[in-house]
Amino acid sequence: MPITPFHFGPGALFKCATPENFSWAVFAFANVLIDLEPILLFILTGDPAHPWLHTAPGAIAVAIVAATAGRWPCEWLLGWWNRQLSQKQKQWLGTQVVIGNIAAWTGAFVGTASHILLDGVMHADVRPFWPFLQGNPMQGLVSIEQLQWACVLAGVLGLTLLAIMKRKS
Numbered sequence: 001m002p003i004t005p006f007h008f009g010p011g012a013l014f015k016c017a018t019p020e021n022f023s024w025a026v027f028a029f030a031n032v033l034i035d036l037e038p039i040l041l042f043i044l045t046g047d048p049a050h051p052w053l054h055t056a057p058g059a060i061a062v063a064i065v066a067a068t069a070g071r072w073p074c075e076w077l078l079g080w081w082n083r084q085l086s087q088k089q090k091q092w093l094g095t096q097v098v099i100g101n102i103a104a105w106t107g108a109f110v111g112t113a114s115h116i117l118l119d120g121v122m123h124a125d126v127r128p129f130w131p132f133l134q135g136n137p138m139q140g141l142v143s144i145e146q147l148q149w150a151c152v153l154a155g156v157l158g159l160t161l162l163a164i165m166k167r168k169s
């Protein structure tokens, strides 16, 4: 997608499904990392293409980097976020800083897998199932507007559910 944050919406729903075993921070990091491909190619060639990382092996490679090297910057960012909050704000917006192994790996793999599937709907040159399947069977399954609205609604629903869960805990 041209704007990576659309991908963050479905991540909120995944976080609701299994809060202790899924890092939304690593999920977001993996989504940003994989989109360095079209950004760099746009800077270098003028074409925001998706030739390598937006494939099954590329997504696995990015997930491994995100789950290992991405964990420390994510924990630092979560710690920084908590320090910006007052005691009252922490009750609602505070988050756990330490990211466990399972949460890191789940966030990273769900991040890149969902990313190439969603991008596959939108971009003709994404090959989410390469090398097992050539081409892109995802392309045009729904319109770009429907896809973006689905991501936004997933984010709103996910954040609402997370707030309710936080209040109950």
Ligand SMILES: [Zn+2]
Binding pocket: 001, 034, 035, 054, 115, 119
């Ligand atoms: Zn992308």
